[in-house]
Amino acid sequence: MGFRVKVEGAESIDLNIESIETVEFKTDTPDDSNARSTDLGTTLVITGKILTPVNGEAADTTIKLAQWSLVPAEKADCYRKVTVDVISASQIVRQFSLPNAFVVSYEEEYGDVEGVGTFKLCAKQKKDKTAAVKFEGGFAE
Numbered sequence: 001m002g003f004r005v006k007v008e009g010a011e012s013i014d015l016n017i018e019s020i021e022t023v024e025f026k027t028d029t030p031d032d033s034n035a036r037s038t039d040l041g042t043t044l045v046i047t048g049k050i051l052t053p054v055n056g057e058a059a060d061t062t063i064k065l066a067q068w069s070l071v072p073a074e075k076a077d078c079y080r081k082v083t084v085d086v087i088s089a090s091q092i093v094r095q096f097s098l099p100n101a102f103v104v105s106y107e108e109e110y111g112d113v114e115g116v117g118t119f120k121l122c123a124k125q126k127k128d129k130t131a132a133v134k135f136e137g138g139f140a141e
Contacts, residue, residue: 002087009080013064020048042125050117069106097134100126
């Protein structure tokens with residue numbers, strides 16, 4: 001199983017199958033609710049490797065995730081469209097899209113043993129735009 005992630009905004013960020021390790025799609029309602037709440041949140045947590053380009057490969061695009069995380073709330077570009085394809089046997093089995101996502105947190109870690117760094121992006125859909133979130137599956141060949 002693999003993942004492709006595309007972030008669209010003022011610039012595009014494409015993360016390939018080699019760099020993405022895990023993706024979590026979460027919906028959340030308040031814990032103190034006794035019925036289905038209208039206060040619904042949608043979050044994506046994406047973890048992966050920061051790859052070192054070798055032999056003329058394109059530069060690692062995870063730097064653009066870090067730059068997106070620094071865009072202030074006053075700028076419209078803090079909201080971007082995030083699309084994730086979940087791929088198995090060369091087929092897309094799930095696709096989800098958060099059209100108005102913003103960065104909740106972004107982390108990078110480096111170690112002197114592994115030789116590569118890792119990143120963790122937590123992005124959330126703007127709450128008043130939750131109805132625009134798409135979660136799709138059952139794609140035919």
